[in-house]
Amino acid sequence: MDILIKGPGEVTVCLVDRAGRTMLRETLRVFGSQTVSARRPIELELTTSNGKMPVSPVLVFRGEQQTVTFDGKEPAAFTRHRCKEIGCTDKEAEAVARGEIHHLPRDAPTRSSFASLARP
Amino acid sequence: MATTELMLQLEVEQQLSTDVSSINEILAEAVMFLNDGTVTVTEIAVQKLGGVFGNNIAIPIDDSPTGYVTLRLFTGGENEVDFFAPSSVPSPPVQFGQAVLLELRDAGFTAPQNVLQVARRLGAHVYFQET
Numbered sequence: 127m128d129i130l131i132k133g134p135g136e137v138t139v140c141l142v143d144r145a146g147r148t149m150l151r152e153t154l155r156v157f158g159s160q161t162v163s164a165r166r167p168i169e170l171e172l173t174t175s176n177g178k179m180p181v182s183p184v185l186v187f188r189g190e191q192q193t194v195t196f197d198g199k200e201p202a203a204f205t206r207h208r209c210k211e212i213g214c215t216d217k218e219a220e221a222v223a224r225g226e227i228h229h230l231p232r233d234a235p236t237r238s239s240f241a242s243l244a245r246p
Numbered sequence: 247m248a249t250t251e252l253m254l255q256l257e258v259e260q261q262l263s264t265d266v267s268s269i270n271e272i273l274a275e276a277v278m279f280l281n282d283g284t285v286t287v288t289e290i291a292v293q294k295l296g297g298v299f300g301n302n303i304a305i306p307i308d309d310s311p312t313g314y315v316t317l318r319l320f321t322g323g324e325n326e327v328d329f330f331a332p333s334s335v336p337s338p339p340v341q342f343g344q345a346v347l348l349e350l351r352d353a354g355f356t357a358p359q360n361v362l363q364v365a366r367r368l369g370a371h372v373y374f375q376e377t
Contacts, residue, residue: 149266155257155369156276164256164276173268175360230263 127183127197127204131156131164135189140227141172141181144213147228149181160191170208182208184227249377254278254317254348257369264301264363271354272313272368277347283376285343290317290373292331296366298355310353315370318347331370339377348372 131137134157141150149172156164172179185201188194196204202223209219256276262269292315315331321342329337352368 147263149263151261153257153259154274155259156255158254158276158278159252162254162276162278164274166258166274169270172266173356174265175267230261 127168127170129154129166129168129183130195130198131166131188131192132162132194133160133189133192134158134162135192136187137185137189137192137194138187139168140184140186140229141168141170142184142222142227143179143181144209144218145228146214146218146222146226148230149179151186151230153187180212182212182214182222184222184225186225186227249375250283252278252374252376253371254346254374255369255371256348256350257367258350258352259367260364262362262364265360266364267358267360267362268356269298269354269362269364272350272352272366274350275347277345279345280343280376282342282344284339284341285319285346285374285376286339287317287319287329287333287337287372287374289334290315290329290331290370291334292350292368292370294352294366294368297364298366299363301361301363313350313352313368313370315351316349317372317374318349319343320345320347329372331372343376346372346374 136155138153140148142148184205206219206223209222258272258274294313317329319327327340350368350370
């Protein structure tokens with residue numbers, strides 16, 4: 127799937143499983159002219175120790191000057207459709223499309239861990 | 247003819263759950279359209295923070311310390327000129343610049359179990375002139 131961003135600023139997207147748990151969080155920052163665009167292709171399937179896991183993208187944040195599409199579609203509509211594909215109920219899909227997701231678990235690296243991860 | 251100073255920046259910040267055992271390659275692109283002028287790239291840079299580590303053992307296993315950054319300058323038809331980071335020396339001028347595309351790449355990894363943790367930021371910028 128392609129995340130397409132038009133306009134300068136910052137966009138955050140999470141990939142969530144059917145329970146709404148965040149498996150991946152990405153922030154894309156693009157700056158240049160007012161007409162700058164960015165593209166980020168992502169896989170909608172992740173591998174875990176239990177095998178392949180289908181995931182759905184969720185737009186968590188975008189800049190005021192930006193428009194974002196998922197494969198050319200409005201993000202919430204894409205998320206709703208994809209969530210149903212991976213096994214969410216209608217109610218769960220609606221909640222995820224509104225951005226109601228479980229963020230990364232406590233043991234996952236966070237932004238502050240860039241500085242705190244121990245080196246040998 | 248007037249010279250326009252231009253900038254293009256792109257950064258990807260990525261964090262993964264430690265449940266994930268296969269980490270896909272990073273590929274991201276930013277594009278700007280130009281006015282068919284003569285383009286000189288004055289600086290292209292890349293930087294990276296964090297990476298891929300062994301879960302709970304903090305052993306860095308990332309083998310791509312900088313990522314890989316290319317500026318692709320399209321000059322009509324299928325013609326393009328590529329510039330690689332880093333460089334702070336002005337490039338030779340290139341005529342008929344129609345668009346520039348800044349491309350970021352970083353390596354992917356696969357582990358047999360969920361033994362990886364990922365927190366990485368990869369950023370690049372390019373300064374250039376169009377005359």
